Amino acid sequence: MIFACIHGPSTALPQIAAAFSPSFEQTAPDTVVFRVDGLKRLHGTPRQIVEAIAKRAGDNVNIAIAETADAAIIAARNFPGVTVAPNLSHLDVATLPLTEEMAQVLETWGIYTFEQLAQLPEIGLAERFGSAGVYLQRLARNAIHRPLKILQPETTYEDRIELDHPVCLLEPLLFLIARLLNDQCDKLLSNAMAANEVTICLELENRAQHIRTLRLPVPMRESKSLLKLLQMDLEAHPPPAPTIALTLSLKPVHPRTVQTGIFLPITPAPDKLELTLARIRGIVGENNVGIPELLNTHHPHPFRLVKAQPITSHQPPVASHQAFRFFRPPLPATVALDHNRPVRLSAPGIHGKVLNAAGPWRTSGDWWSTTVWNRDEWDIALSNGSLYRIYRDSQWFVEGSYD
Amino acid sequence: MNPNAARITTLGFRPDAKIRECLPTGIASLDAMFSQGDALLTQGQGFPRGAISEILGPESSGRTTLVHSLLAASTAQLEICAYVDTDDSFDPVSAAAAGVALSQLVWIRCGHNAGHALKAADYLLHAGGFGAIVLDLCQVPPGISNRIPISYWYRFRRAIENTPTILALVERQPLAKSCASLMLDIQRKRTAWRGAPGFELLRGVELEALSRKPVRPATAQFKARAVG
Numbered sequence: 001m002i003f004a005c006i007h008g009p010s011t012a013l014p015q016i017a018a019a020f021s022p023s024f025e026q027t028a029p030d031t032v033v034f035r036v037d038g039l040k041r042l043h044g045t046p047r048q049i050v051e052a053i054a055k056r057a058g059d060n061v062n063i064a065i066a067e068t069a070d071a072a073i074i075a076a077r078n079f080p081g082v083t084v085a086p087n088l089s090h091l092d093v094a095t096l097p098l099t100e101e102m103a104q105v106l107e108t109w110g111i112y113t114f115e116q117l118a119q120l121p122e123i124g125l126a127e128r129f130g131s132a133g134v135y136l137q138r139l140a141r142n143a144i145h146r147p148l149k150i151l152q153p154e155t156t157y158e159d160r161i162e163l164d165h166p167v168c169l170l171e172p173l174l175f176l177i178a179r180l181l182n183d184q185c186d187k188l189l190s191n192a193m194a195a196n197e198v199t200i201c202l203e204l205e206n207r208a209q210h211i212r213t214l215r216l217p218v219p220m221r222e223s224k225s226l227l228k229l230l231q232m233d234l235e236a237h238p239p240p241a242p243t244i245a246l247t248l249s250l251k252p253v254h255p256r257t258v259q260t261g262i263f264l265p266i267t268p269a270p271d272k273l274e275l276t277l278a279r280i281r282g283i284v285g286e287n288n289v290g291i292p293e294l295l296n297t298h299h300p301h302p303f304r305l306v307k308a309q310p311i312t313s314h315q316p317p318v319a320s321h322q323a324f325r326f327f328r329p330p331l332p333a334t335v336a337l338d339h340n341r342p343v344r345l346s347a348p349g350i351h352g353k354v355l356n357a358a359g360p361w362r363t364s365g366d367w368w369s370t371t372v373w374n375r376d377e378w379d380i381a382l383s384n385g386s387l388y389r390i391y392r393d394s395q396w397f398v399e400g401s402y403d
Numbered sequence: 404m405n406p407n408a409a410r411i412t413t414l415g416f417r418p419d420a421k422i423r424e425c426l427p428t429g430i431a432s433l434d435a436m437f438s439q440g441d442a443l444l445t446q447g448q449g450f451p452r453g454a455i456s457e458i459l460g461p462e463s464s465g466r467t468t469l470v471h472s473l474l475a476a477s478t479a480q481l482e483i484c485a486y487v488d489t490d491d492s493f494d495p496v497s498a499a500a501a502g503v504a505l506s507q508l509v510w511i512r513c514g515h516n517a518g519h520a521l522k523a524a525d526y527l528l529h530a531g532g533f534g535a536i537v538l539d540l541c542q543v544p545p546g547i548s549n550r551i552p553i554s555y556w557y558r559f560r561r562a563i564e565n566t567p568t569i570l571a572l573v574e575r576q577p578l579a580k581s582c583a584s585l586m587l588d589i590q591r592k593r594t595a596w597r598g599a600p601g602f603e604l605l606r607g608v609e610l611e612a613l614s615r616k617p618v619r620p621a622t623a624q625f626k627a628r629a630v631g
C-alpha cells in the first residue's frame with residue numbers, strides 16, 4: 001500500500017485530496033492523507049504521482065509518499081517540499097506526540113532519534129511508559145498499518161420539488177410528499193439513522209410559506225407512517241393558498257434501541273401507537289391526549305398532560321386507595337352553613353342534606369403569579385348517599401366525587 | 404335437538420369454549436370471588452383478557468376505585484394502558500396513590516363527547532398491544548348512553564377477542580350486556596369517618612362487589628383508604 005499526505009496551510013486540502021481519492025482522512029485541519037495505489041496506472045511511478053499532486057496543490061504545501069499512513073504524515077510534517085519513501089531514522093523523537101514526562105525520560109536515556117527509539121527493548125518500554133510507549137516505538141519503526149478514518153461528508157435529509165402548476169388539493173400534494181419521503185427514508189435506512197423531526201415547507205402562490213413541523217416522540221423511518229402523520233397534520237392545518245413548491249427535511253437521530261425480553265408483555269409498536277394517538281388527537285383535540293405527569297406543587301390540580309410515548313417502569317404494589325372523580329368544570333353550588341359548617345348542598349343535579357363533613361382544609365399558593373388559588377375544602381357525605389369534595393373560593397363549588 | 408347441547412358434558416365443561424387468561428386485581432377478596440364458578444374456563448383469577456368487562460354502580464359506589472386497582476395491576480406487569488375519559492373526570496393523583504404507573508398510561512380527554520370516546524376506544528382497540536383500556540362512561544346521561552348502537556360493543560368484542568387486552572367499561576347501567584364477559588356491580592357498604600363529631604376526617608370506604616355476569620354464589624367486600 002502507498003499513502004500520500006499533504007500538509008500545509010491551505011484550506012482546500014480536502015478538495016485536493018478528493019481530486020485523487022474518494023476516501024481520505026483529515027487528521028488535522030492542515031493535514032490530509034489518502035491511498036494512491038490506484039493512481040499507478042493513471043500517473044505512473046510514486047515520483048510521478050507525487051508530482052501530479054504537487055502540481056494541483058501548489059507550492060506552499062509539503063507532500064510525502066510512504067508505505068504507511070503515519071509515516072507519510074510524519075514525513076509531510078517534517079520534510080519540506082516533495083518527499084518519496086522518506087528515511088525517518090534520523091528524525092528527532094521530539095517530532096512524535098510525546099508527553100513532557102516521556103520527553104524528559106528519553107532525554108535522560110540519551111534517546112534523540114527515531115532509530116535509537118526503535119532499537120529499545122519493547123517489553124522494557126512497555127513497563128516504563130505503558131501502551132503509549134509501545135505505540136510511539138512502532139511509529140518510529142514505521143510498523144503501524146492501520147485503515148484510514150475516512151472523512152464522511154455530512155448527509156442532509158432534505159429535498160425540494162418545484163411545481164409547474166399550483167396544486168390546490170391535498171391528495172396530489174401527498175403524492176409528491178410521498179415521493180420525497182420515500183427517498184429520504186431510504187437514505188435514513190442506508191445510513192442506519194431515523195428521524196425525530198419532520199418539517200414540510202410549502203411555498204404558496206401568494207408568496208407566503210406554510211411550514212409544519214412534526215416532533216416525533218420516538219425516532220421513526222417508515223415512510224408510510226410519516227406520510228400518514230403528515231397527512232393528518234395537513235388535514236388539520238391545511239395551506240391557505242395553492243402550493244407552488246415544497247421542501248421536506250428530516251432531522252436525523254440514532255434509532256431507538258430497546259432490550260426486549262421473552263417474558264415481557266407485548267406493548268404497542270411505537271410508530272403504530274403514534275399514528276393511533278395522532279388519529280385520536282384529530283378527533284378530541286391536540287392537547288387532550290398524552291401521558292399524565294404529576295407536578296411538584298400543592299396546587300389543587302398538580303398534573304399536566306405530556307405529549308410523549310408511554311415508558312414502562314417498575315412500581316411497587318400498594319393497598320387500594322379511594323379514587324376521586326373531578327367535575328370539569330366544577331359545579332357552582334349553594335351551601336347552607338350552620339356554625340360555619342355545611343349542612344345542606346344544592347348544585348346542578350346534586351341536592352341533599354350534609355350528613356358528615358370533614359374540613360375546612362385551607363390551601364393557598366401561587367400568590368406571586370396569575371394562577372393564584374386560595375380556598376377552603378370540605379369532604380362531605382350527602383343524604384343522597386354520595387361523597388363529594390366541595391370548596392369555597394369566591395363562591396362555593398363542587399369539585400368532584402369520591403368514587 | 405340442538406347440536407351444541409350435545410357438546411356440553413355432564414361436568415359443565417364445554418370443549419369448544421376458550422380458556423381465558425385473567426389479570427388479578429390485587430384485591431384478595433375480589434380475586435377469590437373470581438375463582439368461584441367458571442374456574443374451568445379461566446386461567447387464573449381476575450378480569451378476563453380478550454374480553455369486555457363492565458363495572459357498574461351509582462355515584463360514589465367505588466367503581467373508579469376498582470378501575471384504578473385494575474390499572475395498577477396491569478401497569479405492575481409492565482403493560483401499557485389507556486384511559487378514555489369521556490367527561491374529563493380522571494384524577495391522576497388518586498390513580499398514582501392507588502399504584503397506577505402514570506408513565507404507562509395514555510389519558511384521552513374527550514370533553515363530554517361520548518361519540519368521540521367511542522371512536523377513540525375503537526382506534527386504541529384496533530391498534531393493539533394494550534394491557535387494559537378503560538372506557539369511562541360514568542357521567543354520560545342515560546339518554547345518550549342508551550342510544551349507543553349495540554354494534555359498537557360487538558365490534559369492540561371482536562377487536563380484542565384474541566388479544567391480551569382487557570376492555571373495562573365503567574358506567575351506571577349495563578351497556579354492552581351480552582357482549583360483556585364479566586359484569587360487576589359495585590356498592591358502597593360503609594363510609595369510615597374518624598374523629599369526634601365536628602372534627603371528622605374521611606378515612607376510607609368499604610365496598611362490595613357483586614358479580615352479575617357470570618352469576619357467582621358469593622360477593623366480595625374490600626376496603627379503600629382515602630388519599631391524603
